[in-house]
Amino acid sequence: MNFKFGFAAALIAASFLSTTAASAKTFVYCSEGSPEGFDPGLYTAGTTFDASAHPVYNRLLEFKPGTTQPEAALAESWDISKDGTVYTFKLRPNVKFQTTDFFTPTRTLTADDVIFSIGRQIDEKSAWNKYISGGTWEYADGMGFPKLIKSIEKVDDLTVKITLNRPEAPFLANLAMPFASILSKEYADSLEKAGKKEQLNQNPVGTGPFSFVAYQQDAVIRFKKNADYWGTAPKIDDLVFAITTDAAVRYQKLKAGECHLMPYPNAADVKSMKADPNLKVLEQEGLNIAYLAYNTTQAPFDKPEVRIALNKAINKKAIVDSVFQGMAAPATNPIPPTMWSYSKETKDDTYDLDAAKKMLADAGVKDLSMKIWAMPVSRPYMLNARRAAEIMQDDFAKIGVKVEIVSYEWAEYLQRSKDKNRDGAAILGWTGDNGDPDNFLDTLLGCDAVGGNNRAQWCNKEFDELVKKAKVTSDQAERTKLYEQAQLVFKKQAPWATIDHSLAVVPMAKGVTGFTQSPLGDFTFEAVDIAE
Amino acid sequence: MADTAKTQPVTSAALRRQMLAEFWFYFSENRGAVIGLFVFIALVIIAVLAPVIAPHSPFQQYREFVLLPPAWLAGGNTSYLLGTDPVGRDILSRLIYGAQYSLFIGLFVTTLSLTGGILVGLIAGYYRGWIDTVIMRLMDIILAFPSLLLALVLVAILGPSLTNGMIAIALTLQPHFVRLTRAAVMAEKSRDYVTAARLAGANPLRLMFRTILPNCTAPLIVQATLSFSNAILDAAALGFLGMGAQPPAPEWGTMLAEAREFILRAWWVVTFPGLAILITVLAINLMGDGLRDALDPKMKRS
Numbered sequence: 001m002n003f004k005f006g007f008a009a010a011l012i013a014a015s016f017l018s019t020t021a022a023s024a025k026t027f028v029y030c031s032e033g034s035p036e037g038f039d040p041g042l043y044t045a046g047t048t049f050d051a052s053a054h055p056v057y058n059r060l061l062e063f064k065p066g067t068t069q070p071e072a073a074l075a076e077s078w079d080i081s082k083d084g085t086v087y088t089f090k091l092r093p094n095v096k097f098q099t100t101d102f103f104t105p106t107r108t109l110t111a112d113d114v115i116f117s118i119g120r121q122i123d124e125k126s127a128w129n130k131y132i133s134g135g136t137w138e139y140a141d142g143m144g145f146p147k148l149i150k151s152i153e154k155v156d157d158l159t160v161k162i163t164l165n166r167p168e169a170p171f172l173a174n175l176a177m178p179f180a181s182i183l184s185k186e187y188a189d190s191l192e193k194a195g196k197k198e199q200l201n202q203n204p205v206g207t208g209p210f211s212f213v214a215y216q217q218d219a220v221i222r223f224k225k226n227a228d229y230w231g232t233a234p235k236i237d238d239l240v241f242a243i244t245t246d247a248a249v250r251y252q253k254l255k256a257g258e259c260h261l262m263p264y265p266n267a268a269d270v271k272s273m274k275a276d277p278n279l280k281v282l283e284q285e286g287l288n289i290a291y292l293a294y295n296t297t298q299a300p301f302d303k304p305e306v307r308i309a310l311n312k313a314i315n316k317k318a319i320v321d322s323v324f325q326g327m328a329a330p331a332t333n334p335i336p337p338t339m340w341s342y343s344k345e346t347k348d349d350t351y352d353l354d355a356a357k358k359m360l361a362d363a364g365v366k367d368l369s370m371k372i373w374a375m376p377v378s379r380p381y382m383l384n385a386r387r388a389a390e391i392m393q394d395d396f397a398k399i400g401v402k403v404e405i406v407s408y409e410w411a412e413y414l415q416r417s418k419d420k421n422r423d424g425a426a427i428l429g430w431t432g433d434n435g436d437p438d439n440f441l442d443t444l445l446g447c448d449a450v451g452g453n454n455r456a457q458w459c460n461k462e463f464d465e466l467v468k469k470a471k472v473t474s475d476q477a478e479r480t481k482l483y484e485q486a487q488l489v490f491k492k493q494a495p496w497a498t499i500d501h502s503l504a505v506v507p508m509a510k511g512v513t514g515f516t517q518s519p520l521g522d523f524t525f526e527a528v529d530i531a532e
Numbered sequence: 533m534a535d536t537a538k539t540q541p542v543t544s545a546a547l548r549r550q551m552l553a554e555f556w557f558y559f560s561e562n563r564g565a566v567i568g569l570f571v572f573i574a575l576v577i578i579a580v581l582a583p584v585i586a587p588h589s590p591f592q593q594y595r596e597f598v599l600l601p602p603a604w605l606a607g608g609n610t611s612y613l614l615g616t617d618p619v620g621r622d623i624l625s626r627l628i629y630g631a632q633y634s635l636f637i638g639l640f641v642t643t644l645s646l647t648g649g650i651l652v653g654l655i656a657g658y659y660r661g662w663i664d665t666v667i668m669r670l671m672d673i674i675l676a677f678p679s680l681l682l683a684l685v686l687v688a689i690l691g692p693s694l695t696n697g698m699i700a701i702a703l704t705l706q707p708h709f710v711r712l713t714r715a716a717v718m719a720e721k722s723r724d725y726v727t728a729a730r731l732a733g734a735n736p737l738r739l740m741f742r743t744i745l746p747n748c749t750a751p752l753i754v755q756a757t758l759s760f761s762n763a764i765l766d767a768a769a770l771g772f773l774g775m776g777a778q779p780p781a782p783e784w785g786t787m788l789a790e791a792r793e794f795i796l797r798a799w800w801v802v803t804f805p806g807l808a809i810l811i812t813v814l815a816i817n818l819m820g821d822g823l824r825d826a827l828d829p830k831m832k833r834s
Binding site: 271389393 | 591593595598618619620688691692774778779780790793794796797798
């Protein structure tokens with residue numbers, strides 16, 4: 001195409017846009033990266049889910065916007081058997097799949113679609129189990145679905161029965177996660193017949209608020225409003241993901257009005273974003289925690305008094321200010337405040353060097369020298385672990401504790417920090433998957449996780465019994481109580497120094513309304529609108 | 533000529549003095565080299581006198597003065613001339629102490645790779661044959677890797693620390709010295725004075741180290757100065773990638789890496805360590821240029 005033609009086309013497009021601007025609203029989101037694919041079951045990255053699971057698909061249950069509470073979506077209601085192993089879902093009737101250039105559905109959502117979508121992830125014999133070479137059902141495997149789910153059966157067209165091998169309280173929350181998105185079996189069958197199975201991962205068809213139009217690798221993804229959406233229809237007509245990997249460039253584009261909303265700004269830029277009159281900035285505590293895990297099997301860190309003394313010597317405010325420029329909140333509990341069952345009873349160890357010194361002396365610890373492991377990479381929950389470690393090093397020196405900072409390459413770091421005989425306390429963190437406290441408390445601090453995710457190597461009977469009991473209890477009020485108690489035990493025993501919960505910051509143009517920040521870090525646009 | 537002819541018995545001290553004078557004559561003709569030399573001397577003085585000169589401790593964190601701009605900007609504070617970093621440490625003091633690290637790294641790495649290179653190169657050049665083939669192929673393999681990549685791999689295996697970083701860099705710089713020494717030794721070995729020494733009964737060790745080596749030093753000195761600046765750069769790069777000096781060491785590359793995110797908001801945290809690296813490396817390279825002019829007989833115009 002020559003330049004002149006391009007220019008003419010642009011002119012025509014511009015005039016076309018100006019005449020139709022009132023009727024067609026285009027929302028541009030400067031996303032942070034390319035999706036790995038469009039079949040959410042295969043992947044684990046939030047970037048992929050933002051471009052596939054959230055606009056295109058729905059799940060049986062979905063998280064209520066702004067919370068981690070699962071609520072009815074494609075399943076209208078459900079029933080759990082007394083022993084907690086049989087889940088019967090009643091599907092919403094007349095849910096239409098999207099009509100696109102590449103597929104026209106002839107039927108509405110049925111139990112077959114649910115069985116297909118989840119079944120292929122756990123049944124190795126399914127024709128769709130290995131349809132992408134090298135693809136694995138990472139999330140379903142990580143959640144233990146193949147072992148947990150005994151069977152998925154169709155009762156009638158709108159009723160599905162899932163039988164588990166054992167009771168599992170977080171199961172409903174798991175089903176609300178992106179990997180459990182419901183795909184169209186009819187579409188899959190037509191692709192199989194045409195011998196183009198891999199298209200399922202490239203041209204998605206679902207029941208969600210937006211239907212897929214086109215994807216240009218590393219540049220742009222286009223969606224348009226799904227006119228037949230079963231829920232509240234989206235207020236925007238076109239949704240565009242402008243893929244921009246550099247945070248500074250995203251900020252420039254937002255400032256220039258080239259996009260309406262961007263994720264993950266640089267911490268150092270947030271201050272100037274807040275000062276910009278054309279932008280507004282939303283903030284929320286992310287579903288994460290950064291912590292310093294002592295090795296509780298080694299002297300003198302096996303004594304809770306010593307750990308608490310050290311906790312008292314950590315100036316969390318200085319860390320939050322210096323590492324996050326204020327884009328984080330000091331942490332008290334091992335779970336973030338946006339999560340249900342967060343205990344307000346626990347008291348944080350206040351920063352008090354004199355008290356810390358005295359406690360150490362009382363515990364009979366003198367001339368202590370220790371190592372602090374600092375992660376080499378920047379994660380949402382800890383942007384710069386070395387700087388945090390330097391601040392701790394300085395404070396610990398004031399109470400007479402000598403600190404050496406060590407670091408390894410990231411994969412090596414994760415591996416070596418699991419070692420039961422690890423020398424030193426390790427800085428690490430966690431971002432929640434499904435908003436269930438079990439995902440933090442048992443995964444990171446339970447006895448089963450010693451030598452694995454339990455970097456403190458901490459096995460406390462009282463704590464472990466509480467969280468194990470909560471895991472098999474279905475009543476949420478009951479579970480809340482158990483988790484609150486567990487947090488009190490945690491704080492008394494102090495296997496970690498809880499450092500911070502980082503804030504998720506979302507800058508957007510002033511005219512954007514209706515965007516709700518998800519504590520899980522998802523970006524969804526079904527409710528957004530833009531003022532002209 | 534007439535003068536030297538008159539003072540017939542030239543003492544070795546006088547000869548050395550005369551060589552030095554000649555060296556300085558050629559060296560000082562290169563203006564850049566002289567400037568480089570002075571900057572380098574200034575750096576050495578700063579590094580040695582760091583505890584006296586530095587206004588603050590490089591490790592002291594002044595939490596109430598975080599990310600203070602340089603003194604001449606609005607909001608600056610004269611007691612922190614170049615401002616403070618994200619945890620409130622004085623940047624000037626850290627740069628001054630950083631000079632110690634950089635010079636030490638340069639010295640250590642150059643010494644290590646120079647000694648190693650000379651030993652291996654001498655053996656390869658003197659004995660030739662299969663020893664030579666084995667050694668040179670080994671050096672070719674090392675040379676085939678991009679030097680920073682090789683250093684990164686080595687550090688990843690040994691564990692990140694300044695010592696390991698220096699050893700890794702020394703190893704990557706090694707082949708240059710080996711090749712230079714070997715080439716010089718091969719050229720010198722066939723000269724008459726070597727044959728004469730051998731006929732006089734000198735053993736191979738004496739031949740290698742006393743007879744041949746002193747005549748190969750000129751290119752090695754030049755290469756050593758260039759390696760010196762290379763080592764500083766590579767160590768800074770390793771530090772930048774988080775594989776070199778570990779915090780809170782005020783090593784320049786590490787300082788640069790720690791401050792990267794502030795490039796738009798607080799330029800001084802990034803700029804000054806970068807400038808320090810630039811000035812040091814430039815000075816040493818200029819000096820190396822002058823040395824080559826003065827030592828390489830092919831470059832002499834007289």
